[in-house]
Amino acid sequence: MSATGTGVVLLEAVGHLQSKTRLVGVDLTEAMLARAAAELARRGLRGIDLQLMDAESLSFGDSSFDLVFCAFAFSSFPNKPQAIREFVRVLRPGGRVCVLDSPDWYFDHDARWSWHSELLEAFAGRGIESDVPPPRPGELSNLLVANDLSKLVVAEEAHELTFHDAEEWWRWSWSHGTRLLLDAIPESNRVDFQEAAFAELDKLQSREGTIAATIRATLARADKPR
Numbered sequence: 001m002s003a004t005g006t007g008v009v010l011l012e013a014v015g016h017l018q019s020k021t022r023l024v025g026v027d028l029t030e031a032m033l034a035r036a037a038a039e040l041a042r043r044g045l046r047g048i049d050l051q052l053m054d055a056e057s058l059s060f061g062d063s064s065f066d067l068v069f070c071a072f073a074f075s076s077f078p079n080k081p082q083a084i085r086e087f088v089r090v091l092r093p094g095g096r097v098c099v100l101d102s103p104d105w106y107f108d109h110d111a112r113w114s115w116h117s118e119l120l121e122a123f124a125g126r127g128i129e130s131d132v133p134p135p136r137p138g139e140l141s142n143l144l145v146a147n148d149l150s151k152l153v154v155a156e157e158a159h160e161l162t163f164h165d166a167e168e169w170w171r172w173s174w175s176h177g178t179r180l181l182l183d184a185i186p187e188s189n190r191v192d193f194q195e196a197a198f199a200e201l202d203k204l205q206s207r208e209g210t211i212a213a214t215i216r217a218t219l220a221r222a223d224k225p226r
């Protein structure tokens with residue numbers, strides 16, 4: 001499991017594997033692995049290997065794994081071709097690579113949320129640009145094919161998000177990738193940003209007070225020929 005983060009997908013995988021299967025989670029961030037380790041311990045799960053490692057430079061031998069799974073990290077890799085090369089290298093012949101990723105921020109494709117980018121720009125200014133280029137359309141599939149993988153399957157899905165109220169949306173916004181955007185807002189501007197955002201969220205509220213958004217995800221999988 002590459003870029004395993006707090007272990008959300010790793011933990012999901014546990015229930016689908018035979019007890020003797022070796023499961024390894026790697027991540028570049030020690031704090032994320034500590035969270036994953038704490039959750040494994042809380043659930044009494046032993047024998048799952050967590051290692052601090054760069055997905056672009058894996059320290060495993062060639063053909064070590066049956067499956068490489070990477071969720072919601074591909075977009076953030078500075079050298080995407082190198083990460084995919086590494087996934088394929090450590091995969092045994094006949095093994096499978098699965099990469100799950102979001103093609104954009106949840107507010108980018110949704111007219112109800114168009115104010116979000118405008119507010120970020122107004123409050124964060126130039127700071128929201130990332131050094132890492134976003135993936136080009138079709139880049140993930142092209143890379144899998146360019147590495148001689150076969151049986152490419154690409155599935156795109158949209159998932160509805162429901163926030164009970166604006167406070168829940170605010171906490172959620174700090175709990176995942178959009179934190180990067182909020183962090184770019186100077187601290188002295190954050191309260192004003194939050195107030196302006198909450199005013200917009202007021203207009204989005206359903207009769208029950210909930211707030212809806214949609215998150216898009218793409219899963220690409222392909223097999224290494226035997």
Ligand SMILES: C[S@@+](CC[C@H](N)C(=O)[O-])C[C@H]1O[C@@H](n2cnc3c(N)ncnc32)[C@H](O)[C@@H]1O
Nearest residue numbers: 003004005008027028029032054055071072073
């Ligand atoms: C949005 S989180 C997703 C975590 C997890 N896969 C999930 O779906 O919940 C992205 C993770 O990728 C990790 N990451 C980013 N670049 C990485 C790299 N080059 N090598 C390994 N992990 C990386 C980050 O530390 C972070 O934990």
